[in-house]
Amino acid sequence: MKLEVTRVIDDEGRVLHPEREPALSSDELRRLYRTMLLVRILDERMLRLRMQGRMGFYLTSLGEEATHIGAAHALRDADWIYPAYREIGAALFRGYPLGTFMCQLFGNSEDPVKGRQMPVHHSVKRLNFVSVSSPVGSHIPHAVGTAWAAKLQKTQDVALAFFGEGASSTPIFHVSANFAALYKVPAILLCRNNGWAISVPSSGQTATPTFAQKAIAYGMPGVLVDGNDILAMIHVVREAAARGRRGEGPTLIEARTYRRGAHSSSDDPSKYRDPAEPKEWERRDPIDRFLKYGQARGVFDAEFVAHTRQEINREIGEALIYAESRPPKPPLHSLFEDVYAEIPRHLREQAAGLEAEIARHGEKVPPRG
Amino acid sequence: MRTVAFREALNEAIAEEMEKDDRIFLMGEEVGHYDGAYKVSKGLLKRFGEKRVIDTPIAEGGFVGVGIGAAMVGLRPIIELMTWNFSFVAADQLINNAAKIRQMSGGQFTLPIVFRGPGGSAHMLAAQHSQSTEALWAHIPGLKVVMPANPKDAKGLLKSAIRDNNPIVFIEGEVLYADQGEIPDGEYTIPLGVAEVKRPGTDITLIGWSKMVKIALATADALAAEGIEAEVVDPRTIRPLDEELLVESVKKTKRCLIIEEGWPFNGVGAEIAYRIGRRCFDDLDAPVERLTGADMPMPYNHHLEQQCIPDVPRAVAAAKKLLYLE
Ligand SMILES: Cc1ncc(C[n+]2csc(CCOP(=O)(O)OP(=O)(O)O)c2C)c(N)n1
Ligand SMILES: [Mg+2]
Numbered sequence: 162m163k164l165e166v167t168r169v170i171d172d173e174g175r176v177l178h179p180e181r182e183p184a185l186s187s188d189e190l191r192r193l194y195r196t197m198l199l200v201r202i203l204d205e206r207m208l209r210l211r212m213q214g215r216m217g218f219y220l221t222s223l224g225e226e227a228t229h230i231g232a233a234h235a236l237r238d239a240d241w242i243y244p245a246y247r248e249i250g251a252a253l254f255r256g257y258p259l260g261t262f263m264c265q266l267f268g269n270s271e272d273p274v275k276g277r278q279m280p281v282h283h284s285v286k287r288l289n290f291v292s293v294s295s296p297v298g299s300h301i302p303h304a305v306g307t308a309w310a311a312k313l314q315k316t317q318d319v320a321l322a323f324f325g326e327g328a329s330s331t332p333i334f335h336v337s338a339n340f341a342a343l344y345k346v347p348a349i350l351l352c353r354n355n356g357w358a359i360s361v362p363s364s365g366q367t368a369t370p371t372f373a374q375k376a377i378a379y380g381m382p383g384v385l386v387d388g389n390d391i392l393a394m395i396h397v398v399r400e401a402a403a404r405g406r407r408g409e410g411p412t413l414i415e416a417r418t419y420r421r422g423a424h425s426s427s428d429d430p431s432k433y434r435d436p437a438e439p440k441e442w443e444r445r446d447p448i449d450r451f452l453k454y455g456q457a458r459g460v461f462d463a464e465f466v467a468h469t470r471q472e473i474n475r476e477i478g479e480a481l482i483y484a485e486s487r488p489p490k491p492p493l494h495s496l497f498e499d500v501y502a503e504i505p506r507h508l509r510e511q512a513a514g515l516e517a518e519i520a521r522h523g524e525k526v527p528p529r530g
Numbered sequence: 531m532r533t534v535a536f537r538e539a540l541n542e543a544i545a546e547e548m549e550k551d552d553r554i555f556l557m558g559e560e561v562g563h564y565d566g567a568y569k570v571s572k573g574l575l576k577r578f579g580e581k582r583v584i585d586t587p588i589a590e591g592g593f594v595g596v597g598i599g600a601a602m603v604g605l606r607p608i609i610e611l612m613t614w615n616f617s618f619v620a621a622d623q624l625i626n627n628a629a630k631i632r633q634m635s636g637g638q639f640t641l642p643i644v645f646r647g648p649g650g651s652a653h654m655l656a657a658q659h660s661q662s663t664e665a666l667w668a669h670i671p672g673l674k675v676v677m678p679a680n681p682k683d684a685k686g687l688l689k690s691a692i693r694d695n696n697p698i699v700f701i702e703g704e705v706l707y708a709d710q711g712e713i714p715d716g717e718y719t720i721p722l723g724v725a726e727v728k729r730p731g732t733d734i735t736l737i738g739w740s741k742m743v744k745i746a747l748a749t750a751d752a753l754a755a756e757g758i759e760a761e762v763v764d765p766r767t768i769r770p771l772d773e774e775l776l777v778e779s780v781k782k783t784k785r786c787l788i789i790e791e792g793w794p795f796n797g798v799g800a801e802i803a804y805r806i807g808r809r810c811f812d813d814l815d816a817p818v819e820r821l822t823g824a825d826m827p828m829p830y831n832h833h834l835e836q837q838c839i840p841d842v843p844r845a846v847a848a849a850k851k852l853l854y855l856e
Binding site: 217218268269272275276277278279280282294295296297298299327328330331332333358359360361365366367432433489490491493495496497500507508511515518521522524525 | 559560563564567585587588589591592615616618619654655656657658659824825826827829830831832833834836837838841843844847
């Protein structure tokens with residue numbers, strides 16, 4: 162089976178397929194560039210923070226920025242996004258404030274999820290951006306369910322789930338794909354094939370040459386796209402969303418990209434992969450390619466690029482000062498909230514018990530490290 | 531005797547058994563080229579090759595089930611779960627299949643299979659990565675549940691688990707992997723279902739397993755400084771449970787505190803408390819007490835998390851309460 166890789170521009174940013182080129186205004190181009198650069202710089206800074214021990218855990222999307230920022234641009238704000246964990250740019254694109262982003266990483270008193278979740282699991286209901294679950298793949302059926310609800314309620318919204326190629330091995334991915342196609346829901350299953358699942362290469366997940374072709378077995382279109390070409394991402398996600406809104410059902414998209422960084426701040430890829438490989442992918446950097454495209458269109462001049470970088474650095478600096486100066490812990494009583502819709506009797510008793518304990522012995526002091 | 535880390539003790543157990551019996555293979559995510567997420571399988575791929583040390587796709591429901599199928603026809607799989615937190619996606623295979631196939635087939639099929647991996651909270655990993663799952667597995671007839679607390683027990687119990695002809699849930703405390711401890715030089719095993727007195731004492735029995743043994747021992751140290759001699763008993767296997775040794779200890783000390791990292795409701799401690807209450811009713815000088823994890827999903831923030839896990843000061847206070855010293 163041979164699928165064409167959908168591209169709009171080449172590695173030098175030259176337009177290969179004008180018929181697919183999304184018509185974007187100069188402002189839109191600048192916003193896309195800015196968001197990609199923001200994610201790039203933010204990832205660098207946050208990873209450094211992690212290395213300095215100022216925060217517990219981090220994951221970057223180095224080299225994969227175009228996949229999700231392109232997709233976010235192609236969707237409407239009312240559409241639902243279920244990210245895995247390398248798609249924070251989609252929330253930032255929709256206006257997630259940097260200060261809040263960092264409070265989540267610290268799990269501090271202004272973390273919108275109240276210090277409950279691991280860093281990078283941002284949930285922003287008001288932006289229709291939901292990340293709750295750590296077991297890989299477990300959010301995919303939620304996107305299908307949300308799409309199903311949109312269909313039942315005739316809202317015209319679509320739901321998009323991002324997941325890695327590794328997650329395509331989970332049973333729940335297959336169940337979700339089957340359900341989505343069978344019930345013809347407006348879902349987009351977007352597989353970020355970044356070549357690796359921790360130390361396992363993508364060839365260790367499946368015997369098929371592409372992930373996109375799995376769509377055929379479930380009865381939906383499968384699309385292969387250059388994930389480092391943001392214009393191609395916008396093109397294919399727009400088409401998939403339009404199909405969904407027309408009532409024609411789901412689409413599976415495989416975005417070919419590459420995880421240039423470590424899996425997470427706890428991983429060291431030099432142990433299992435040839436460093437020449439990520440180096441090679443630097444030549445296909447999604448931000449550089451898009452920059453060249455924008456320059457050729459006369460939108461990105463040197464001043465814009467320098468100014469954007471400066472502004473991003475300043476904003477990150479300010480957000481960090483803000484987040485690090487918030488009280489580091491959510492109120493103790495918050496522990497007892499949200500376990501159930503109402504605080505049940507046994508938890509009210511525990512809360513009272515904890516208060517009494519603290520009155521006698523003081524709060525438990527966390528160990529260092 | 532020599533000193534090894536907990537993870538090395540497990541590695542030795544697997545390697546020694548694989549050396550002796552070529553029906554044994556190890557399968558799971560990242561167990562081969564990566565040496566395991568927690569380096570338990572270090573060097574095993576090199577030593578035994580790709581047919582016996584198998585990296586899988588991310589599909590717990592898949593490789594747990596595949597392991598079961600291989601065990602049904604005579605192989606002896608060791609299935610590594612990257613953590614027990616992800617075993618839930620394989621719950622149907624574990625609960626409806628591994629635990630029941632022997633019984634449902636009228637004894638025709640035997641399942642000599644070990645499911646192993648880290649469990650418990652490991653500090654700042656939040657709700658889906660910090661769960662103590664032993665109470666769930668111990669609830670299921672057909673499964674044995676093993677939880678070593680130190681390198682010596684880890685090696686001896688894992689070897690017994692691999693040789694056992696039943697499906698075994700083997701839970702390794704995620705924060706224990708780097709712990710050092712002495713183990714015997716030569717070949718040894720520790721039978722499943724046999725508890726151990728980790729510290730003898732006369733005044734109160736502290737029961738804990740896996741990493742709670744460390745809390746219990748530290749609690750006993752703190753109590754000793756105040757002239758109270760606590761006996762620390764580690765069941766080592768949750769199922770089958772060595773009720774006799776627990777009862778014997780409590781009959782002697784007349785007081786019992788169970789320290790459990792997991793949730794209280796339907797916890798392992800609840801079961802133990804029932805058994806002790808029933809058999810030691812006339813001996814007890816105070817009701818059996820439990821110190822458990824908080825009854826909620828684990829938060830991430832380290833201040834909050836700390837309030838949710840049993841610690842030594844709380845255990846000391848609970849013990850003194852049972853001794854009517856507070
Ligand atoms: C059910 C489950 N099994 C194992 C893991 C451990 N794990 C976390 S991320 C990961 C790799 C995921 O790879 P992929 O889906 O390709 O996403 P990527 O990290 O490349 O973006 C694994 C195995 C998990 N989180 N959930
Ligand atoms: Mg991947």
